[in-house]
Amino acid sequence: ATHAASIPRNYPSITPPYATLIQNLEHIRNVLTRPLTLAEKILYSHLHDPISGLGNGGRIRGEAYLQLKPERVAMQDASAHLQFMSAGLARCAVPTSIHCDHLIQASEGAKADLERSIISNQEVFDFLESAARKYGIEFWRPGSGIIHQIVLENYAAPGMLMLASYKNSHTPNAGGLGMLAIGVGGADAVDAMTGTPWELKAPQIVGVHLTGNLSGWATTKDLILHLAGRLTVRGGTGRIIEYFGPGVHSQSCTGLATIANMGAEVGATTSTFPYTSNMQSYLHATGRGPVAQAADEAAAKGFLSADEGAEYDEILEINLSDLEPTINGPFTPDLATPLSRFGAFVKEQGWKDELSAGLIGSCTNSSYEDMTRVADLARQAKAAGLTAKIPFLCTPGSEQIRATMERDSVTSTLQDVGAVVLANACGPCIGQWKRDDKKGEENAILTSFNRNFRSRNDGNRQTMNFLASPTIVTAMAFSGSLSFNPMTDSLTLDSGKPFKFSPPSGQDLPLTGFTPGDTSCYPLPTPAPQSDAEVVIQKDSKRLELLEPFTSPFSDGNLELPSLKVLMRVRGKCTTDHISAAGPWLKYKGHLTNISENLRKLFDRFFCGEVNVAFDHDAPGGITETDTIPNVAKRFKAKNQSWALVVDDNYGEGSAREHAALQPRFYGCNLIVARSFARIHETNLKKQGVLPLWFSDKADYSRIGSCDVIQTIGLANLLQGQLDTIIKLKVTNRRGETFEIPTKHTMSTDQIKWLRAGSALNYIRSQMQS
Ligand code: F3S
Numbered sequence: 001a002t003h004a005a006s007i008p009r010n011y012p013s014i015t016p017p018y019a020t021l022i023q024n025l026e027h028i029r030n031v032l033t034r035p036l037t038l039a040e041k042i043l044y045s046h047l048h049d050p051i052s053g054l055g056n057g058g059r060i061r062g063e064a065y066l067q068l069k070p071e072r073v074a075m076q077d078a079s080a081h082l083q084f085m086s087a088g089l090a091r092c093a094v095p096t097s098i099h100c101d102h103l104i105q106a107s108e109g110a111k112a113d114l115e116r117s118i119i120s121n122q123e124v125f126d127f128l129e130s131a132a133r134k135y136g137i138e139f140w141r142p143g144s145g146i147i148h149q150i151v152l153e154n155y156a157a158p159g160m161l162m163l164a165s166y167k168n169s170h171t172p173n174a175g176g177l178g179m180l181a182i183g184v185g186g187a188d189a190v191d192a193m194t195g196t197p198w199e200l201k202a203p204q205i206v207g208v209h210l211t212g213n214l215s216g217w218a219t220t221k222d223l224i225l226h227l228a229g230r231l232t233v234r235g236g237t238g239r240i241i242e243y244f245g246p247g248v249h250s251q252s253c254t255g256l257a258t259i260a261n262m263g264a265e266v267g268a269t270t271s272t273f274p275y276t277s278n279m280q281s282y283l284h285a286t287g288r289g290p291v292a293q294a295a296d297e298a299a300a301k302g303f304l305s306a307d308e309g310a311e312y313d314e315i316l317e318i319n320l321s322d323l324e325p326t327i328n329g330p331f332t333p334d335l336a337t338p339l340s341r342f343g344a345f346v347k348e349q350g351w352k353d354e355l356s357a358g359l360i361g362s363c364t365n366s367s368y369e370d371m372t373r374v375a376d377l378a379r380q381a382k383a384a385g386l387t388a389k390i391p392f393l394c395t396p397g398s399e400q401i402r403a404t405m406e407r408d409s410v411t412s413t414l415q416d417v418g419a420v421v422l423a424n425a426c427g428p429c430i431g432q433w434k435r436d437d438k439k440g441e442e443n444a445i446l447t448s449f450n451r452n453f454r455s456r457n458d459g460n461r462q463t464m465n466f467l468a469s470p471t472i473v474t475a476m477a478f479s480g481s482l483s484f485n486p487m488t489d490s491l492t493l494d495s496g497k498p499f500k501f502s503p504p505s506g507q508d509l510p511l512t513g514f515t516p517g518d519t520s521c522y523p524l525p526t527p528a529p530q531s532d533a534e535v536v537i538q539k540d541s542k543r544l545e546l547l548e549p550f551t552s553p554f555s556d557g558n559l560e561l562p563s564l565k566v567l568m569r570v571r572g573k574c575t576t577d578h579i580s581a582a583g584p585w586l587k588y589k590g591h592l593t594n595i596s597e598n599l600r601k602l603f604d605r606f607f608c609g610e611v612n613v614a615f616d617h618d619a620p621g622g623i624t625e626t627d628t629i630p631n632v633a634k635r636f637k638a639k640n641q642s643w644a645l646v647v648d649d650n651y652g653e654g655s656a657r658e659h660a661a662l663q664p665r666f667y668g669c670n671l672i673v674a675r676s677f678a679r680i681h682e683t684n685l686k687k688q689g690v691l692p693l694w695f696s697d698k699a700d701y702s703r704i705g706s707c708d709v710i711q712t713i714g715l716a717n718l719l720q721g722q723l724d725t726i727i728k729l730k731v732t733n734r735r736g737e738t739f740e741i742p743t744k745h746t747m748s749t750d751q752i753k754w755l756r757a758g759s760a761l762n763y764i765r766s767q768m769q770s
Contacts, residue, residue, distance in 0.1 A: 009154075010526045011290045013095040016071060016160045016179075018298040024050035025303065031057040035307030037205045039240040039272055042180045045303075046070065046161040048197040061313060062204045062238065065748055067197035070094065070182075072155055073189050074164040074171075076102060076147050078124060078544060078590030079658070080186030081131050084193050086547045088765050090135070091529040093195030097138040097155065098128055099147035102586075104425035106393065107434035110402075114143050114423045123538050124590065130536040136529035141521035145398030145424040148173035148363035152257055153286050153400055153514075156181065158275045158295040158304050163198065165189035169655070170363055170450060172270040176257025177279050178295075178304055180240070182270050185658035185680075187687040187760055194764050199750065201679070203269045204239045207312030210247025212321030216503040217339075217487055219373075220255035221365060221448065221469035223318065224262040225326040229336025230316065236268030238679070239313070243273045244306055247320045252508035253282035254367030261364045262450045265333040274305035278508065285509045325472050325487070329452045330444070330464035339472065343483030351464070351482065356443040358388070358477035359457070360470040361395030361422075362429040365448040368404060368514075371396075372506030374474040375410040378417045381478050384499045386491065388418040389480035395422045395429065403517025404510055417478075428457045438463065444482055446473045471504045545591040549765070550689050552758030553642060553670050559716035559756075561691070564644040564671050566708045567633060568614055569701075574647060575654030576681055580663055589659060596663040597630050615706045633667035644671040646704045652681025661688045665759075671710065673729065673743060675701050686751045689759035691715070693727060693743040700741045708733045713740070718747060719756050 024045040028036075031054050036044070040061075047053035048067040054060060073096040075081060081098065103124065104117040118125065125142060132139035140150055147164065151174050155162070158178035164171040168183035175181055182200075191198040208227070214220070241263050248256070256273050263271035273279075275295055283292035298304055325339040337345045346353055360366070360374060374394075381387070394414055396402035402424050405411045411421055427433060429449045435458040442462040448470040454461045468476075475486035484491075490498035516522070537544045553561060581598045588595035614632035616625045627635075636643050645664065651674045652660060661684035664672075671691045675698045682692045691712075695701055704710070709732045717725040729741045747755065757763035 009287055011288075013072075013526070014155050014157055014288065015291050015294050016157050016298075018159065018294055018303065021045040021159060022298065022301055022303050027051050028054060032060070034311070035309040037207070037242055037310040037312060038178075038244075038274055038304070038306045039180060039203075039205050039242045040310075041303060041306075042159055042161055042272070043068065043200075043202065045159075060202045062202065064202045066200050066202050067750075068161065068200055070161045070163045070192040070198055072096070072160065072162040073192050074099060074147055074151050074155070074162065074168075075186075075189060076165065076168060078127060080165040080189045081128065082545075082547045082590060083186045083190045083761055084135070085131065085535065086549055086765070087190055087194050087761055088768055089194055090531050092135055092137060092193045094192055095138070096135075096193055097140060097150075097523065098132050099140045099144070099150060100125055100128065100142040101146045101425045102430055102432070104142060104423050104427060105432040105434055106395070106422045106427035109420055110423040113427075114425075117423075118142055123541060124543055126536045127544050127590070130533060132523075132527065133530050134533040134535055136527050138523035138527055140523055143399060143424055143518070144521035145396070145400070146363040146426055148261065149366065149397030149401065151181070152176060152254070153398055157283075157288075157291050158279060159298060163189055163192050169264040170261050172263050172268070173257050173261035173363055175260030175263070175270055175272040176253050176255075177282070178273050178275045180270050180272055183264070185684055185687070187658060187684065190761065190764065194768065196764050196767070197750075199748070201238070204313040206236065206239050206241050206268075207315040208241060208243045209245040209315055209317050210243055210320060211245055211317070212247055212319040213250055214320045214323060217325045217469075217471060218320070218323045219325075219469040219471065220251055220258045221262075222323050222326045223320065224259045224265070225328045225333075225336055225467060226323060227316070227318070228262065228265050228328060228334045229326070231266040232334045233265065233332060234267050236263060236266035239268055241266075241268045241271040242306065242312070243271070247318070248273050249276045249278070250320075251278065252367070252369050253279045254369055254508065257367070258364055262333070265450060275299045281509060285513060325469060327446070327466050327468045327472070329466040331452060331454050333450070333452055333467060339485055339487065343485060346482045351444065352442075353481050353483050354444065355390055355446055355476055355480050355482050356438060357391045357393065357445040358473045359393045359395070359428055359445065359447040359449065360473050361397065362426070362447075362449045363397055364450040365470045366395060366397035366401055367508075368401065368510055369506050369508040370448070370470045371401065371405050371410050372408075373504040374470050375413045376504045376506060377471060377474045377501055378413045378419070380501055382413070382416050384493055386417065386478050386493070386499065388477040390477055392417075392419045392474075392477040393422055393428065394419050395427045396424045399424050399517040399521055400514050403515045407515050408510060431456060431459055433458050435460070446476055448473050475501050541591070542594060543587060543591050545593055547592060549762050550665055550758045552689070552756065552762065554719065554756055555758070559719045561642065561670055561710070561712045561715060564642050564710045565636065566646055566704055566706055566710060567636065567643045567669070568629070568706055569646040569704060570648055570651070572648055573653070574651050576652055576657040576660035577654050579652070579660035580657055592662060592666050595659055596666050598663075630667070633664075637668045640668075642668050642670045644673065644710050645669060646701060647672055647674045648701065649675040651675075651677050652685075653678040658684045658687075661685045661690060665690050671712070673704070682746065686747065686754055687760040689755055689757070689762070691745075691755055693729070693745055696742040696744055703739070703741065704731055705733065718745065719752055721749065721752065723747070723749065
């Protein structure tokens with residue numbers, strides 16, 4: 001296929017520096033003399049210091065901290081941008097792009113929805129565009145598509161290491177092109193954007209050996225739905241999933257991207273595949289012939305696949321010939337039921353056998369292959385005189401996909417049977433779906449998206465959301481029933497005759513190449529930074545605010561935290577969602593002051609079991625007052641009173657939302673003492689300059705209460721580089737009793753520098769200035 005597009009391509013910025021990476025790997029092989037997996041090759045060849053970055057070797061996976069040099073960053077919103085701006089650089093150290101895909105609500109159809117969203121979010125889009133201009137960032141305007149699809153079509157390349165920030169769990173989608181793409185918080189993205197080494201605890205590697213062939217109705221979506229059932233939502237935590245075996249090579253590149261995309265549903269750091277001829281074809285078809293040629297050469301040198309005999313931490317076998325379509329859910333992506341059992345499952349649960357909507361597309365499943373397969377089913381249905389029985393919505397992943405679908409009559413074929421094609425944006429996948437007819441009502445929807453927790457799509461907790469391949473969603477949209485199995489069941493036509501779908505077929509790439517569509521939403525090919533450009537933030541904006549650097553609590557030379565007041569002891573499960581609520585608050589994520597008002601969610605399960613209540617024992621007049629969490633925290637902040645939290649086990653589990661660390665820090669939190677922390681949140685706290693400490697004896701958790709005063713003993717030694725220091729907490733409780741509690745820390749040498757500077761950003765800024 002030829003690429004007919006006029007989408008600008010900048011080859012140096014999108015071709016990994018293979019010669020350097022291969023050379024780096026030679027240094028690594030002097031230290032690690034064993035065969036390497038593909039994921040290890042990509043990670044280790046991106047070490048900031050490939051000569052001594054792995055020390056003397058030994059056990060790396062699951063233990064060592066790697067200092068890495070990603071080649072590219074993609075961002076979705078204002079948060080990372082604002083943090084980058086406060087680092088004080090004139091330009092990004094690596095090529096960076098920004099994408100507007102979350103704020104477009106699906107309501108009337110693509111054109112009207114896009115126009116309305118541009119007006120209602122104008123100030124955010126103006127800010128992003130102006131900041132992109134100033135710093136030389138590629139700006140993808142609203143309507144251009146979903147970040148992960150755009151990355152796959154334009155930037156992804158075999159062997160590359162890239163990061164994407166904020167709400168980027170599905171960044172690994174780009175793994176479909178044989179690379180490592182990792183979703184991170186804004187502060188991590190800023191590391192890469194400023195050329196600071198980015199730290200990652202070396203993940204374990206799970207190998208998935210694929211044999212056999214998919215056939216009939218089974219797709220790569222069914223593979224990952226099946227795998228999610230086997231691994232569960234936690235099975236991939238701290239691990240990279242690396243697929244290998246003959247079954248990899250028979251899948252299209254975009255089919256592999258679907259698998260990689262949903263590795264997020266099992267908690268994997270990312271997923272990847274060895275370079276295949278289908279990846280090569282996809283690079284050519286998307287106008288990146290020179291990248292394909294460079295990748296061919298790198299593959300010939302063994303860089304883009306695992307070494308013979310490479311060892312994995314665990315190996316799973318999947319015979320593709322045995323796979324059947326699978327439906328997962330509701331409410332969790334790991335509840336997997338084979339299609340042949342699904343009707344019985346619905347009956348066992350006592351659910352109404354009724355489907356209320358079918359949704360296809362999103363960043364997970366809107367490839368040309370997906371769309372031509374569903375169009376094949378739509379054509380069969382139309383020929384039989386059928387139309388969809390329920391609302392049937394389609395979200396193209398990008399303008400290129402939308403325009404190519406339109407040119408090749410895929411869109412009109414879908415519309416002929418009643419489908420509505422929405423804007424090229426996240427839409428209903430992220431809850432941007434104006435759906436009024438089912439409010440509060442129990443109902444079931446089927447989507448080809450990737451997430452299905454409660455309220456995800458339409459804000460209705462009663463909507464049961466099941467995940468399936470686009471072809472299963474499409475076929476079932478013609479039956480309107482949950483128990484319909486298109487592989488075995490027939491529909492009854494008006495004539496009374498039975499109609500049965502034939503297994504769908506499609507094309508992985510368009511024969512005449514992709515067409516770019518409306519290029520006005522694409523970025524300039526190589527935007528140069530314009531240092532004199534003004535970054536547009538409206539006066540009195542409620543959605544955007546420049547970030548003030550956090551002050552270091554050690555700037556007066558005292559390296560202990562002298563008198564921290566305990567704001568609260570948190571009891572039980574506390575996820576990042578409890579700390580920083582999402583939903584309607586998301587629109588404030590570029591305004592730290594306003595979003596910090598949602599800190600109140602923290603207290604759903606807290607002290608006294610009351611919601612959003614904190615005590616202030618030093619209220620004016622010497623009395624004890626109760627107030628909302630943000631109000632007490634604000635009062636502490638106004639008095640310059642640093643404070644601490646005492647928290648339970650696995651504090652900060654859930655999504656990697658960095659506002660859960662930013663917000664407490666904003667109000668003056670300097671210390672959190674936990675029975676245990678969730679790893680990503682613990683790192684986020686360190687990045688924002690909050691010291692996380694673990695109780696040496698978990699029973700000590702109960703000895704500290706609200707408004708007790710804590711002082712650290714031994715922190716000064718840690719801040720001076722003594723990593724084996726034991727930090728004690730001297731606690732003075734409200735009865736005036738004093739006692740000491742031993743703790744443990746997990747700070748690395750680099751993280752100590754962040755803490756001392758007040759935040760990782762402060763440290764980066766000081767490095768840049770010096
Ligand atoms: Fe958007 Fe849903 Fe993908 S929110 S980025 S389409 S997972």
